[in-house]
Amino acid sequence: MPHTLFIADLHLSPGRPDITHAFLAFMRDEAPHADALYVLGDLFEFWIGDDEPSVLNRQVAAAFRACSQGGTPVYYIHGNRDFMIGRRFAAEAGMTLLPEHQVIDLYGTPTLIMHGDSLCTDDAGYQRFRRITRLGWLQWLFLRLPLKKRMGIAEGIRGRSARSKQEKSLTIMDVNQGEVERQLRNAGVQRLVHGHTHRPAIHEFALDGQPAQRLVLGDWYTQGSVLRIGPAEAELQSRELEG
Structure with a gap:
C-alpha cells in the first residue's frame, strides 16, 4: 500500500548503539518500501560540522544513500541539535535538505511539516537561544574552529540544556496552541506534522470552523x-530497541 514515513528525535550518538542499530534496521527493512522518508530533525544528538570524520556519521550517510538510490527519496528538516548539517553531508547521504517549514502534498492532503521547536513560544529563553544560534555569521565562525574545540563547546551546550530542562515546567516546553494555529493559517493547511517535544500523539481540533490535525x-x-501516513489514514507506530 502507498505510504510515507516520518521520523525525528533519534538523537543518535556513539553512546547509544542500540538506537543506531534500530535506525539502521529501519533504513534497511522499512524505508525502502515507502514512497518517501522525511526526517524532521534531531537525528543526531549534536552536529559539529560536515567535516567530522565520525564512523556514526558515515554509517548514517550510507544508509540514506542506499535508500535514495533504491528509489525512496529522503528529505531532511534541521532540528535544534543538528541545525548545522550542511550541503556536504546531504550530498554524501543523497538526501534533500528542506527549509524550516515546508508544505507537502500527502495523497491529496496538503500538510505542513517542521521540527517543532519554533512552536514552543512560551519558552522565551530557548527562543532567544534559538535565534542566536541560527545567526549565519556565528555558525561560520564556529565551523572554522578546530574539531576538538567544537566538540567541547557542543558538550557544554548539552550540559546547560539538560540542567535548564530540569528547571522548566512541562507546559512551557510544549507547543503553544496559538502558534500552531498561526502557522497552519499562514501555510493555508489543516494538518501539521512535527517532532521536538517527544510527546507522540495525534491531536484533533477545530481551526476556523474546520477539522484540523496535529501529528507529533x-x-x-x-x-x-515512526509515523506512517497513507491515502486513508495516519498511524503512529513503535519499534523495539535491541540490546
Whole structure:
C-alpha cells in the first residue's frame, strides 16, 4: 500500500548503539518500501560540522544513500541539535535538505511539516537561544574552529540544556496552541506534522470552523517511533530497541 514515513528525535550518538542499530534496521527493512522518508530533525544528538570524520556519521550517510538510490527519496528538516548539517553531508547521504517549514502534498492532503521547536513560544529563553544560534555569521565562525574545540563547546551546550530542562515546567516546553494555529493559517493547511517535544500523539481540533490535525512524532530513547501516513489514514507506530 502507498505510504510515507516520518521520523525525528533519534538523537543518535556513539553512546547509544542500540538506537543506531534500530535506525539502521529501519533504513534497511522499512524505508525502502515507502514512497518517501522525511526526517524532521534531531537525528543526531549534536552536529559539529560536515567535516567530522565520525564512523556514526558515515554509517548514517550510507544508509540514506542506499535508500535514495533504491528509489525512496529522503528529505531532511534541521532540528535544534543538528541545525548545522550542511550541503556536504546531504550530498554524501543523497538526501534533500528542506527549509524550516515546508508544505507537502500527502495523497491529496496538503500538510505542513517542521521540527517543532519554533512552536514552543512560551519558552522565551530557548527562543532567544534559538535565534542566536541560527545567526549565519556565528555558525561560520564556529565551523572554522578546530574539531576538538567544537566538540567541547557542543558538550557544554548539552550540559546547560539538560540542567535548564530540569528547571522548566512541562507546559512551557510544549507547543503553544496559538502558534500552531498561526502557522497552519499562514501555510493555508489543516494538518501539521512535527517532532521536538517527544510527546507522540495525534491531536484533533477545530481551526476556523474546520477539522484540523496535529501529528507529533516520538523520540527513540526507549523505543523507536515512526509515523506512517497513507491515502486513508495516519498511524503512529513503535519499534523495539535491541540490546
